[in-house]
Amino acid sequence: MTKLSPRLMAIFLIAILGTAVCGFAAPAPAPAAVEPVEKSRKDLTPRPDGWTPADQVKAEEEAKKEYPFVKDVLMEDLPLRQQRLRGLGLGLKDVKRSYMLLDSPYADTFERKYGPVRFMHAKHAAALDGDCAACHHLRPADESAPETVACRACHQDNRQEDGRERIGLKAAYHMQCMNCHEKMKKGPVSCEGCHAKRPTDHRELVKLPENPTPQQVTKECLRCHEQAGEDMLTTAHWLWRGPSPYTVEHRKSVMSGKGTTTLNNFCLSAISNEKRCTSCHAGYGWKDNTFDFSNRENMDCLVCHDTTGSYKKAPPAAGMPDPKVDMVYVARNVGPTSRKTCGVCHFSGGGGDAVKHADMSAQLYWPDRNCDVHMGGYDFQCVECHKTRNHKISGRSTSVPVSEGTRACEDCHTSSPHYGDSLLDHHLNKHCETVACNTCHSPIYSKCAATKTWWDWSTAGDKQRAVHKDKYGKPDYNWMKGDFRWKEASKPVYAWFNGFMERRLLGDPIEPAARGFRPGEQPTPARKADMVVTDITRPVGSLKDPRSKITPFKIMSGIQPADAVNRYLLVPHLFPYDKEDTAAFWKGTDWQAAFREGMAKAGLPYSGEYMWVATNMYWRIEHEVMPREHALSCVQCHQSLKGERTCDRCHQDSREAKFRELTEKGADFELLRMMGRDVGELIGKSDYIDFKRLGYKGDPILYGGRFTRLPLGRGPDAK
Incomplete structure (x- = not known):
């Protein structure tokens, strides 16, 4: 018998084993047939019929307007023109359109790589101290023409019929804007600093198979x-x-x-x-x-x-x-x-529309102007x-x-955003040193859709409990999550805020005095309301901190689990990994199993004992900015102005202002109630901000500000 080499023997054995395996193993199951899925191109948040951002549409119409060409101009030395216009009294009060679009057919003759520029006329005029001549450097020679005309009246094409040259509109815009920004060392000078870049057409560029992963x-x-x-x-x-x-x-x-x-x-x-x-x-x-x-x-x-x-x-x-x-x-x-791509996540944070954010909801896909003036009025x-x-x-x-x-709002509107030169503008700008913009301009939150304000996890797990709807049509319970409370058009809580936050992170201890309640206990709503609260987030700031401002917040309150021995908040495993996962609470409704798995994944020990504790979170209000005519009025915060004396406590000259009208001009909660908002309790309110809670002795008009006392004030006894 021929002796095989070790190598040939190995090959021979592999061949035999391979034949045996192939011959006797059960055939591999055929892959399951995949049902074809019908593809959809349906827009899930289409633009509603009749929706128009009124302010933006008006600006677009004005931008397309053609102006008669000014052929001849009056040559005038700039310093002399500046003095003459000031002598005529021309200034901030004469700005007719505070917002406009720099978008003209004259500027888009050859290419359209960038969108129009949103131009805040009043802001720029204020930055120049009302110097109209800084931009409107010449006037038409026609004596009947106004002192200032639109840029496109003088600058259209760069070559005129008589052969004279004058820079075209696009060049005029760029020279004026960029030169001024460089000179003042503020404002963007790059293309995308002012313009939105128009998108590239990808229809011919993208190469993909029919049904790609x-x-x-x-x-x-x-x-x-x-x-x-x-x-x-x-x-x-x-x-x-x-x-x-x-x-x-x-x-x-x-x-x-x-x-x-x-x-x-x-x-x-x-x-x-x-x-x-x-x-x-x-x-x-x-x-x-x-x-x-x-x-x-x-x-x-x-x-x-x-x-x-x-x-x-x-x-x-x-x-x-x-x-x-x-x-x-x-x-x-x-x-x-x-707004669609951002909103699909941010508008539904927390598992549903408007759950987390007090100032964002699906209403902002296509909002009313009164819901948010930037998105609803200007299509931001x-x-x-x-x-x-x-x-x-x-x-x-x-x-x-x-x-x-x-x-911050100041990035666009500056730290002196009230651009007029009236007495009211002066005082409102002084307020900006102490009061955040949204305190006045977002006097209520969740006015477009109700937001969740209370979430009690301790009651979760009851699959038999009936679910009821509140007056907003929102559910009061979900077996997977517990009890809820909702609120629409709610007055914020005001706190000092300097930009920093205190924050409890994973593993940080709860409040030392927090005792909570154990599984099986059935505390009354009153007891839950009296529990010591652990703040998960809390703003940093104080009355005496010059960087702090009075800022509006939604406070989210609730009951959630904590380790009774280690005294930190627990992470429960809620959503199952797969069909076999029984540790997930939404599968087995077993809190102990959910805490063991969740804390193991979090890398922290779980003692095996848990309790339910009260928590709060501060959510700053940033969106749902109302039009300026609906900002809070003076009298809604300063109760002292409801008396016989108003601004004339200090100001003796009332020739330019009707003090009573000034102090009462602002948010009309009666009108908002008629529009369907739940603001009945705010109508007629004149103590909107609790000054004592913020550390003041009382109304600052009577007791003075946080750093200085009004020198002409009449004291707390004034009526």
């Missing part, structure tokens, strides 16, 4: 936008964590965020619940702590850049898109972000305030620690 779509995006992918890797919207320079005692942290250490009293924590929470993540497949944040192909470009309105996530699928989405159609119609998109650089978005919420840049 989400990752194939992202890979196609990265083919051209490789740097954007690199930028996205370090953003808060991708990582759900980042720098927290405004959280005291954590200012150097770069790991805080809702994906790591941040807690709240809504859905409590994303940890161990990623598969559900990441329906609002700008990525695909974040279902647990094994998600690869370095894989750019798992980024979801479409959720932010869809312009069709048809893209949506599948809620429980770890950020994956709904199978009905026509991915090719959406990818070929991408563009800038919008979110990015017009929340400026973005390298996919890092400026602006921050008090509910989370991450900040990629700050934004």
Whole structure:
């Protein structure tokens, strides 16, 4: 018998074993047939019939208006013209249109790479101290013409019929604006600093198979936008964590965020619940702590850049898109972000419309002007305030620690935003040193849709309990979540705020005096209301801090679980990983199992004993800014002005003002009630702000301000 070499013997044995396995193993099951899914291109939030942003439409119409060409101008030395116009009394009071669009057919003769410029006429006039001649440097030679005319009346084409040259309108705009910005060392000088860039048509650029995977779509995006992918890797919207320079005692942290250490009293924590929470993540497949944040192909470009309105996530699928989405159609119609793309997540934070944010709801997709003057009146998109650089978005919420840049009303409106030169403008600008803009300009929150103000997790789990609707049509209970309370058109709570927040993060101790109640106890509503409260977030500031301002907040209150031994807030595992997962509370309604799993994933010990404690969160009010005619009036905060004496306590000269009318001009709650808002309790209110609660002795008109006392005040006994 021929002796086989070891190598041949090994090959022979492998062949025999392979034949045996192939011959006797059960055949592999055929893959299950996948039912074809009908794709949808339906816009999920279409523009309602008749919706128009009135202020923007008016500005657009004015921008298209053609002006008679001014052929001859009166040559006049600029210093002399400035003096002459001041002598005529021309100034801020003569600004007829405070807002306009710099968008004319004369400026778009050859190309349309950028959108029009939103120009705040009154703001610029105020910045120039009412010097009209700084921009309107010449006047028409015709003596019957007005002293100032529109730019496009003099600047149209750069060559005139008689052969003389005059710079065209586009050049005039750029020279005037950019030269002034450089001279004053303020204001943007880059193209995108003033203009919105028009989107590129992607219909012929995108190359995809008929039914691509989400990752194939992202890979196609990265083919051209490789740097954007690199930028996205370090953003808060991708990582759900980042720098927290405004959280005291954590200012150097770069790991805080809702994906790591941040807690709240809504859905409590994303940890161990990623598969559900990441329906609002700008990525695909974040279902647990094994998600690869370095894989750019798992980024979801479409959720932010869809312009069709048809893209949506599948809620429980770890950020994956709904199978009905026509991915090719959406990818070929991408563009800038919008209220729709931002709102699909931010308007429904906390698991439903207007749940978390007191000043954001689905109403802001197409809002009424009185709901939000910027979005409803001027058709602002979110990015017009929340400026973005390298996919890092400026602006921050008090509910989370991450900040990629700050934004404030003053960035556009300046620290002296009342641009007139009247007595009232002067006093309102003085108020801006102490009072945040939204204190007056957002006198009520959630006026467009009711928001959640109370969430009691201790009652969750009762699948037999009947659910009732409140007067807003909102449910009072959900077996998965517990008891709720809602409020519409609510007066904010006012607190001093200097921009910094105190924040309880994962593992931080609850209030030392908090005792809570144990499982099985049935405390009365009165007892729950009297419980010692642990603030998850709280604004930093005080009366004597010159950086602090009186700021409006929604306070979210609730009952949530805490470790009775370790005395920190607990992270429950709520949403099941899969069908076999019984530890999830929404599967087995077992709090002990949910706490064990959630805290294991959070990396903190669980003692096995829990209690229910009261918590609060402060949510700053930033949106739903009302038109200026609906801002709070003087008398609504200063009760002393309801008496016989008003501004004439100090001001003896009333020739230019009717003091009584000035003090009472402002928010009309009776009108808002007639419009359907729940504001009956605010009608006639003259102590809107509790000055004593803020540390004052009383109404500052009587007792003086926080740093100085009015020198001519008549004292607290004045009527």
